[in-house]
Amino acid sequence: MKHIYMLFAVLAISSTALAQLPSGSIAPDFTATDINGTEWNLYDLLDEGNTVILDFSATWCGPCWNYALGGTLEDMYSTFGPEGTGDLYVFYLESDDSTTDADLNGTGTATTGDWVSITNFPIIDNASNIFDSYSNTYYPTIYTVCPDGTENATTGEMEYSLVESGQTTFEGHVAAAFQNCANSITGAAPLMTYNGETSSCGGGEWMASTSVSNLGSDDVTEMVFAVELNGAAQTDVTWSGVLSNGGNETIDLGSYNEIGTFDYSLVSVNGASWNADGTAAIVGSTEATSYVQVRITTDNWPEETGWTIESASGMYIDGIATGSLAGSNDTEFTWDVALDLNECYVFTMIDTYGDGLYASQWGDYADGVASIVSMDGMDEVGVVLDYNGASGVEFGELVAGMEVTSVTGITENDLTSSVNVFPNPFSDNTTLSFSAAEAGQASVVVYNLIGEKVIEMNLGNIAAGTQSLQLNFSSLEAGIYLVNLTAGNETSTLRVTNVQ
Structure with missing residues (x-):
């Protein structure tokens, strides 16, 4: 991550610094007034059952501006905010107090553009004190705070946890706000994820489709999708049926021959207008x-x-x-x-x-x-x-x-070709074997499919030749994992399945 330190003088005289709050931490409460004079209290909104997204940014921050131009948080606010389903709030917290009103409006010297005109949710200026209370160290930092709080056994007050949702997609923010948080969406609420083909094999036809899950309290009975390929409108796609809360359906969005940018928008749900967009890059x-x-x-x-x-x-x-x-x-x-x-x-x-x-x-x-x-x-x-x-x-x-x-040959003594996990699938335990071309340092790291490190083994300095070791997954849930083996300067990754 790119750490952008604001207070160089403070860093120069301080030898210690707080680590940024990790996901699962308790979100510090705050009260602040936005640029339109409205006062907000974080815990009041959470007490009312709202999920809250906090976007800590700075007017001069290029990655912040580029993400804002994409409109993801604006779409979240318009869809699920007070004028939408009424389940969520989003706040832009300008966290560098040296910036000015002119910078927010795009006319100052420390700005990337007019933040006020592109932001449809509340903007809180001079928010460095809130930035510091979250121990943030870089821009942008985007948190999702869940309304499913717990009561502090000592104080009796409610506490609410956060997750760093980051610069994710609309679908990623929806998942963080309504799947990771125990907060259902009022009404019908379909969530789209592209699951069609992303390449045209040999210049042939490719198929587009999207997976739709209903995170809302009401059934989805009709959806209309608008489709574009390289900016040219294609035939709208209409789906009808019954998609209940927690259900999933794959929608066929058509077949095409041209490669490029495929845009699809969910424009209507149950006869009411909807605003959700997706994009897929189709390559040759x-x-x-x-x-x-x-x-x-x-x-x-x-x-x-x-x-x-x-x-x-x-x-x-x-x-x-x-x-x-x-x-x-x-x-x-x-x-x-x-x-x-x-x-x-x-x-x-x-x-x-x-x-x-x-x-x-x-x-x-x-x-x-x-x-x-x-x-x-x-x-x-x-x-x-x-x-x-x-x-x-x-x-x-x-x-x-x-x-x-x-068809071509692979070199002998290649690490990838010599690595094997058997049995696979397995229940709790399996054996990793490989052949090292020469002596050297070796290690094994196992990751789950969301990138979390779940097993780490330093094998030390191994001899050349065949090696074998046991991998114990008994403390892990059933599922698919990636086993990353490094021996010398060579690395190989294998996909394994623990069925328990």
Whole structure:
């Protein structure tokens, strides 16, 4: 994360600093007046059963402005706020007290634009005291505070916990506000997630669809979707049926041949207007061999980086979870991946902060690079993806399509080809075996599918040759996990299933 410290003089005279409040912490209460003169108390809103989103930003903060322009929090407020279902409040807290009213209105010297005109929810200025009470260290910091509080056994007062929801999508904020929080939405409340194809294999037809869950108290009986492809309107899609609270339905949004940007909007629910948007990037496919290398040189924030390769049907093939490279700043990694002939795959690289590997914009840091290279043994025979953070290109997701058109060999003594987990699936315990080409340090880290580290094993300095060790999942829930093995300079990630 990019830490933007406001009070340099304070840091210069203080040797200690509070850590930012982690998810699950109790949200400090506050009372503040917005720029229109309305006074707000956080706990009063929570006592009334509202979820509250707190957006700590600064008028000069570029990532804050870019996220605001996307309109995600504005859509949350208009859909679920006082003029919508009445279940949620959003606040913009301008947390750098050195900024001015002119900066808020886009005419000052420390501003990225007119914040007042693009923000439809309350703006609280001079909120550095609230920023500090949450021990924040960077902008933007976005929290969701849940109304399902607990009573303090000592004071008898209610306390409410928070989660750092961050710069997520509309769907991500809805999940944080109404799934993570025990707060149902009044009326019908469909939540969309794109689950269609994201690549056109060999330039052929691709299918679009969205998964819709109803988080509201009323049944959804009709939905109308407006669809655009590269800005051109397509035929509206109408669905009818019964989607009850907690139910899920996949909606077919049509088939297409053109690649590019696919936008879909839920414009009507049960005959009433609705405002929810989604976007999917549809990529073409570059020819690749059956053996490719994923190469990434991390920047100063490697914990933000992750990647996956999935088949055209969405089956997971390989990847690493975000967080798994933590501590490996400015480090080159190579992963070997075997693919099937005449199949198409989608590579997705993730940066949780949204700035890609463009680290030099934050100071004297080296930019990262990423590539996918088709291999034949030790020889490079083609390039699928070539990205350099020094180009200034930022991303939250970087997507590339591949179509395997030829079979090539993989090098001997390759770590990826020698790693095996058996049995898989398993119940509580399984065995990881691999062959190390040379002696060196080795470690195993296991992540769940949301990137949390659940097992960590430092194997120390291992000898060259075949290695075997037991993995114990008995303390973990049944589910899918990613086992990340590092031996020397090689890394391999396997997908395993604990069925208990």
